[in-house]
Amino acid sequence: MNEKTKVIVEEKFIFNNDILPEKLSHASGIFKNKHYKGVFIPKLSVEVKEGIQSNITRVVPVIICSDHTHHEITKPFCDSFNCDFTVQLEQKSRWTLGSVENFLLHSGNLSKAYEHDSLIEIFDQVKTLYEKLLCMQSGYYSLHALWDIGTYFFDCFEAYPYIELNALKGCGKSKLMELSSDLTFNGTMILGFTTATVFRIIENNRPTLYLDEAEGLFRTTNGKSVESSDIVEILNAGYCKSKGVVPRCELVNGKYVIRYFNVYCPKMLASINGLKGALKDRAITNYMTKPKKNDKRGSLDVSAFKEEIIQTRDHLYETSLSIFSLVHYNYINFSSAGTLENRDLQIWKPILCLAKMVSDDIYNEMLSLATVNSSRKDVLYEEGSWEHSILSVVYSLFKFEDEVEEIIVKNVVSILHSSISTKISSRYVGKFLTTIGLSNYKKRLGSGTLYRFSKKNFLDVLHRQEIPTPTTLTTLTKNIDGIQEEFVH
Numbered sequence: 001m002n003e004k005t006k007v008i009v010e011e012k013f014i015f016n017n018d019i020l021p022e023k024l025s026h027a028s029g030i031f032k033n034k035h036y037k038g039v040f041i042p043k044l045s046v047e048v049k050e051g052i053q054s055n056i057t058r059v060v061p062v063i064i065c066s067d068h069t070h071h072e073i074t075k076p077f078c079d080s081f082n083c084d085f086t087v088q089l090e091q092k093s094r095w096t097l098g099s100v101e102n103f104l105l106h107s108g109n110l111s112k113a114y115e116h117d118s119l120i121e122i123f124d125q126v127k128t129l130y131e132k133l134l135c136m137q138s139g140y141y142s143l144h145a146l147w148d149i150g151t152y153f154f155d156c157f158e159a160y161p162y163i164e165l166n167a168l169k170g171c172g173k174s175k176l177m178e179l180s181s182d183l184t185f186n187g188t189m190i191l192g193f194t195t196a197t198v199f200r201i202i203e204n205n206r207p208t209l210y211l212d213e214a215e216g217l218f219r220t221t222n223g224k225s226v227e228s229s230d231i232v233e234i235l236n237a238g239y240c241k242s243k244g245v246v247p248r249c250e251l252v253n254g255k256y257v258i259r260y261f262n263v264y265c266p267k268m269l270a271s272i273n274g275l276k277g278a279l280k281d282r283a284i285t286n287y288m289t290k291p292k293k294n295d296k297r298g299s300l301d302v303s304a305f306k307e308e309i310i311q312t313r314d315h316l317y318e319t320s321l322s323i324f325s326l327v328h329y330n331y332i333n334f335s336s337a338g339t340l341e342n343r344d345l346q347i348w349k350p351i352l353c354l355a356k357m358v359s360d361d362i363y364n365e366m367l368s369l370a371t372v373n374s375s376r377k378d379v380l381y382e383e384g385s386w387e388h389s390i391l392s393v394v395y396s397l398f399k400f401e402d403e404v405e406e407i408i409v410k411n412v413v414s415i416l417h418s419s420i421s422t423k424i425s426s427r428y429v430g431k432f433l434t435t436i437g438l439s440n441y442k443k444r445l446g447s448g449t450l451y452r453f454s455k456k457n458f459l460d461v462l463h464r465q466e467i468p469t470p471t472t473l474t475t476l477t478k479n480i481d482g483i484q485e486e487f488v489h
Contacts, residue, residue, distance in 0.1 A: 021083055022084070024152065025206050026063065027186060027204070027205050027206035028185070032081070034065040035321060036066065036321075037185075038062070038064075038088060040092075042057050042058070043058050043072075045057075053055075061073040063085075066322070066324050066325065086204060089247055089473070094317075098314075099315075102308070110373075122312070123146070123316060125312045126316075127142060128146075130145060130179065133300050135287065135300060136286070138171075139369040140286055141361055142366060143286070145181065146355055147180075151187075151266040153320060153354075154264075154350075156324065157350045158240065159346050161395070162268065162282050164280070164285040165268065166271075166286065166288070167289065168290075172290075179302050180208075182309045183316065185266075186205050187204075187208045194231075199263055202234075202264075203267050208267070211270070212270045214270060217235075235282075236264055236279055238265060241264050245264075246263055247261075276387075277436060284347060285373060309468055315328055327357070330353050334356070336367075338371060351366055352366055352370065352372070365372070389419075398455035403455075405455075406451075407449050408445075409433075413425070438451055
């Protein structure tokens, strides 16, 4: 029958999810119930053209599966398994090809004893590197070793904690990030980052992301870039696997379309002034201090340990594929023996799960560190902090439980400036109120910004964010009525 005369006699919908192509990332993921890591491997092809034989070497994307099999990502392969792989941008493999070959030749029937010993061995290797190169407080060597290992398993965790390095210059932040980025899964250091750079790198490479000088995300001067708020949004969303998706408008064939990007991945941020708001709540903070003058580790370069780092990273790849299912099983069946709850438990669960698999001593060390580190976050909202002062002013402006009040940002700032010596900008106050969850109540004024909500609305938001109810500070209260009157009229 000629194509022009073909008649469609029947059409029907097929309500079967299996027919839809599975969207996968070449970098890492789950394929047919097997975990995999993506690599690029040179492939030699012998081609004959017009009677002339030639050898052609191409670098092709391949996935290495936990059952010690491998698959080249080709169109026929994708069609046969009804899947669609997004191939990562960088072609330089962090997993050496000799180690890849060794893994593929290795038996896939590993004993439980081997799996357990393998995790202990790789933990000791990573921890030893940190002990050789850095001076840190007790417990943080184990923390960073476990966090680095966990980046190879982040696919199986519901959420993965960020690491915040909070310290002055000269405390080793950059050195720690350099070492960690060399060890972690697809460790990627970004300087001078933009919004477009961040979400595309995450979508394609599923990296462990490192952002130095993160105080720029919270700059309150006129020099703050437009992209900063968007990047904070990406970082806030990318902490949780089930919620780690952000929409972006892109130009495709001359039309703007909405595309959703996966931004869930491990992240480490370094700053002098510290993280703020919701981003702070997603992080484990390492408050670093300067090493002692006689500590020789301060003069050692990470590059001097290049070969040891490469060998350790190869071991991380092999071990992570071998025990991925075991880690996932222990994670979903994990129960904390400590006092951690809610967000704190969610943050520390991957670390505690891995620690428990290493040894009881390491687990108890991490549980103790988790308890101390989590309690420090409460200081953010304790009396005397900027955040507590802002919340106290807002809280003091309400007269009735259910009556809606107009909270004018300039008003709040003026009260603060009349009561405390430190000057806080309107931009900082507005950003903070938005960050804690009050964006739905935000209204623009010709000369600034206001928020319209009731005392009940306000307390509900604080409760959801697990922020303690602020106290009404007497030093602030006495200045409220006059300033309120000035800005309302």
